[in-house]
Amino acid sequence: MRYANILVSVDFAETAPDRIRLAAGLARRFDAHLTGAAAAAVPARLFAHDLGDAEAQYDRSRNEILQELERAHGIFARCAGEASRTEWRAATERPFVHIIKQGRAADLLVIGRAGLGDLDPDPLGVALGPVLMEAGRPVLVVPPRVADLVGRRIVVAWKDTPEARRAVSGSMPFIRSADQVFVVTTGEGARFDGAQDVARHLDRHGASVTSHLLTTTVSDGEEILRFAREQEADLIVMGAYGHSRLREWAFGGATRDILRSTAICCLMAH
Incomplete structure (x- = not known):
């Protein structure tokens, strides 16, 4: 694409x-x-x-x-x-x-x-x-106070959902030209979400990519942001609202947490 x-x-x-x-x-x-x-x-x-x-x-x-x-x-x-x-x-x-x-x-x-x-x-x-x-x-x-985007270091917040698959597909122009792509999973059942398969798929598209399983005592959104800051990423790719918006508003979710506080550009898809 x-x-x-x-x-x-x-x-x-x-x-x-x-x-x-x-x-x-x-x-x-x-x-x-x-x-x-x-x-x-x-x-x-x-x-x-x-x-x-x-x-x-x-x-x-x-x-x-x-x-x-x-x-x-x-x-x-x-x-x-x-x-x-x-x-x-x-x-x-x-x-x-x-x-x-x-x-x-x-x-x-x-x-x-x-x-x-x-x-x-x-x-x-x-x-x-x-x-x-x-x-x-x-x-x-x-986010506020961001006037340019290169996408040199990209964090793909992977969860095996249609939303995440669409987000990865929609970010391919960035992924192909990135210096480094990190495919990360976190949360319950994360090790079974196929992050390594996604990393191999992106490698076939020419990306320099690694996969990571994150363990955390904070929310998934906070852990993704922490990892992105640690890696000096300038773009996060993720699915949006895997649960209903009402449920995320009431109980929290990665989409809500990241949208409330991220200082890094996020490419999202539902």
């Missing part, structure tokens, strides 16, 4: 310019088309005794959102820099819905992870959970 079109979400977060620059760098590296996408929903018409007033308020709200989308277009154009083939897609609908729709014509989606202190709701901000669950594409989650 190769990345022919990379889709990046654009919003007004402080982290957006770095995210766009990272996506533009990947587009240049993989000789891919770069598409910027942003959306915001127009508030529903409020009940009013005067229908004309309600229509006028709706039109004002829509015009304001169109102006905001044009401002987002400007951010994308400035930060995309020298990416030679770019496209802009904007819409007046919920941001995550728009990203999911546009993902039908993309090989990789680039979405930002909010920082722990980012409490201000962005009208263009994309809810990451629904995109991971519904896009049907690999999603590169970019």
